[in-house]
Amino acid sequence: MADAVQLGNTAENTDPRVLRSRQMLMEALLRLLNRKEFDDISIQEIADEANLNRATFYLHYPDKNALLQAMTAARFRDLIARRGLSFTDCDGALRAIALGVCDYLAETVGCPTQLTKMPLESSIIPVVEDIFQEGAEKHGITPSADSRMLATTVAWAIFGAARRWHQTPGRMPAEEMAAKIEAMVKPIFLTAST
Template sequence: MVNQQDPRVLRTRQLIREAFRELLRKKDFDSITINDIAQRATINRATFYAHYEDKYALLEEITEQAFRDRIPDQVLNARDFTDEICDGLIMMTYHYIMDFYQIYRMDSKPIASLVDEKIKQLLQQSIENILRRGNLHFMEDRQTKIISAMTASAIYGAAHAWLTVGENDRTDLLVGIVRPYVMNGLDLPKAP
C-alpha cells in the first residue's frame, strides 16, 4: 500500500495531475491516453497505475479538488443558509463551471456528464453540511438530503444554463434570478 503522506507520493500525484490538466487544455478527454499522461509527468505507466485506477479516477479527483479549493471560507463555516451563502454558492458554481468548460476541452458528452454529476454531488454535500451545522439539525437525515439535492440542482442547473444562454459578464442578473427562487423554496421548517 502506498503511503499517501509520503512527500514522494504527493509529488508524483501532483506531477500526474498537472500533466493531465495540461493535456486537457490541448486534447479532448477521449483522446488522452495513460501513456500521454505518464510521458508528460515523466513517470512510467506502472507508476500512474500505482496512484490511479484510470484516467476517469484522475478526472474525478481533479474535479473534486478544484471544486473544494473554490469553496469560500464563509460557506465552509456557515451555520445557516442565508442570502449571502446562497449568493456565494451560485457565484462559485457558475465560475467553476465556466472555468472548467473554457479551460478544459469537454468535447465528450459522457465525460461532461460525469463532471457535471460530480459537481452537483459536491454542491449537495456542501449544502447538507450547512443545514446540519445550523438550526436544522433536528430534521430527519432523508429530509436534509432531499432539500440539499433540490437546492443543489436548482443552483447548478441555473449556473449551467447561464453559461449557455445568459449574459456571462452579468452574474448579478444570475444571482438576482436564482437566489429568490432558491430562498423561497427553502422556506425551511422552524425548530420545535
C-alpha cells in the first residue's frame, strides 16, 4: 500500500490536474471524516464530495485506506517542510524530524476523534524512513550498516517517543521533547556513520 501513496518524480506527479484531483479527494475525505466514521464512508461518497467521478478516485488510489494514508503523509510532510528540514547539513535534522512528529501528533487532537484512534504510524513511519534513507545515502554509513534497517530503527524510535510524549498529561513543550529524542536517537546514527 505504501507504493500507492509514494510520489516519484514523474510528469504525472507534477501535472497540475493530477495534483488538484488528489488534493480534492483528500479534502473531501477530511470533510466527510468531520461528519462520519471512516468505516462508514464509501468511495462513491468521497468522489461525490470532491465533485469527481468514482473512476477518477481509482486513477489515484486503490482504496480509501490508501487515500487516508496519502492524506496523513501529505500533512506530515507539510509539517516537516515548515520546520525547514534539509539534508545539506545533518546538524539539527534529527531534532527537526522529531519536532515534526511531535507537531503532527499534537495537531491530530483537533482532527475528528477517529483519526486519533487510527494507526497513524502506517503513514508517518514510511515518510520518516524515506527521509533518513535519503540522508544515509547522501552522507554515507559504514559498509556493514544496513541503511534501510537504520532508517526503520530511527523512525520507530522517534515515533514511539513522540507518541508517548503526546499521550502524557501535562507534557513538556514539543521543542524540549524533540531535543530529548535527538539525544536518545543520535547515538544510533553515530555508530553507523562513517
